[in-house]
Amino acid sequence: MTSWALGIDLGGTAVKIAVIDREEGLLAHERHPTESQEGPEGVVSQIAGLAQSFHARFAPRLGAERFAGLGLGAPGAVDREKGMLSYPPNLPGWKRFPLEERLLETLDARYGLRCPLEIDNDANAAAYGEAVFGAGKGYRDFMLVTLGTGVGGGIILDRRLYRGPNGTAGEIGYLTVDYAGESVHAGIRGTVESLIGKKGIVSMGKEIYRRYPRTLWNEDMHGEDLQDLSPRTLEKAAHGGDAVALEVWERIGSVLGVGLAGVVALMDIRTFIIGGGISGAGDLVFAPAFRQLKHSTLPSMHEGMAVVPAALGNEAGVYGAAALCFSSLP
């Protein structure tokens, strides 16, 4: 008998919730602004309320006895043993919070809802979502890399999440590839995120454009100042044939490829699934990334190498959170 679960993706600006059927995939989903102004307890209330309302709506149709549980992906470091969430970025003031315990208590005390609860880091949840329902279905081992405001990652080894001894594995954004360079993020020099996180892309782009007074950007991007340079406008300029924009994407892809090569060297993982908003630029970033990945690895390690786009977009997190409940089924 198949089963269904609720998946929640907790972010700094939005809480996403979805009903995921093990066989059918996503049946329904909603997105709500995160009620973070009330602090952790306010967010716990919000999550519990959403879970209760979705459970009440779908249990009659899908079967309460088939309900596998509630999965939750959260930003920051998640200690799964203790159920603690530590210092989630974009949720200021949380520090260390016993998320699992408080959520179980609230669901039970307020709604009489007792169910299995799985919590994990959001990037891990997204990687697991791609593994079970998305671009990772055919791979035994891969790393999901998300290119967005930040650069994050989740690792699947032998079809299971690799979380590391302390639960903080997969942080490719913090990998240093340019230790002698100028870029800094979170106090660390030359990391992948310092170079090709959204801020890094914008400053890299502006720096390169300033060197070329005659470009499509400067001449034809009417109404768009260089101050408005963003991954999106860079994409537009590149599709318009601007050689400088193409050069910027070449560099973005190269930095990504060097970072992926580090994963090959250390972990012997050769498949990479790339998601996040920036990955929407497609071959502008995939082509140079793959080229650089090959340049920065030994030829003997090229067999089976692949860089492919993620398939679940922004829903990878809710898919994966729900899938965590399926994986803990007997």
Added chain:
Amino acid sequence: MTSWALGIDLGGTAVKIAVIDREEGLLAHERHPTESQEGPEGVVSQIAGLAQSFHARFAPRLGAERFAGLGLGAPGAVDREKGMLSYPPNLPGWKRFPLEERLLETLDARYGLRCPLEIDNDANAAAYGEAVFGAGKGYRDFMLVTLGTGVGGGIILDRRLYRGPNGTAGEIGYLTVDYAGESVHAGIRGTVESLIGKKGIVSMGKEIYRRYPRTLWNEDMHGEDLQDLSPRTLEKAAHGGDAVALEVWERIGSVLGVGLAGVVALMDIRTFIIGGGISGAGDLVFAPAFRQLKHSTLPSMHEGMAVVPAALGNEAGVYGAAALCFSSLP
């Protein structure tokens, strides 16, 4: 009942063999020049002969029924499933060779010796040796990094070797930390080995010394030309108080620290055991490495961080090769 095994470390210049008792540790060891001029079959003959002679000498004393088997660490990529050794560096002309099959056949056909045989990459064997008998005894998870002619590594996760999906994990020497730099090794730019492998250290040292005409090296290292700069002479100069030599070691340690930080970011491993000839420089390299490791990681990941010297020196490989046989015991 305890048991014993034979451990062999196959290198380009020497074959080391040791008798390892599970409880007592190393009981005997020998080192022989590698008979590589005869190609793979010659080396197989040599290894089989050594194994037979050690087995014949020690089985009467230690008990043939307590013999756990023969473990072999080899350079290059080892496919444990197929028993294949591929392109071992320093053993030119080997290409892909069915080492396990040929060795088992030779032991049986020539000596009637049938025993369990475990083969693995030499860096993996060394890491396992440190885990079971050396500096890694107290750690559940760690990486062994060997600093020598090359920079290699082996990873222990949850007290077992992490080999990766294709058996090539732990290659920290191929991790790129300076993608925009000048140094290149094995065709890859800015890798840890390109910077602080033996050749990298020598060229980094010479480059820095050339900028400072008045140094201990130039004035007091009578009889030692800058052409003779090596890790050993650099150590001597640093112990003599030469500020430039200290600066070179500071850089060597920093590069190592940046590389280790990459392991923390991707794998969430926080304990590092450092071996190999260059690690003999002690705090000259350990102190800056630890400092840089902390600079290049998030403060939230500093808990439990450690960089410690290896304990088994050049014997780590034979210890670990033998220990592979113990671990496969029921």
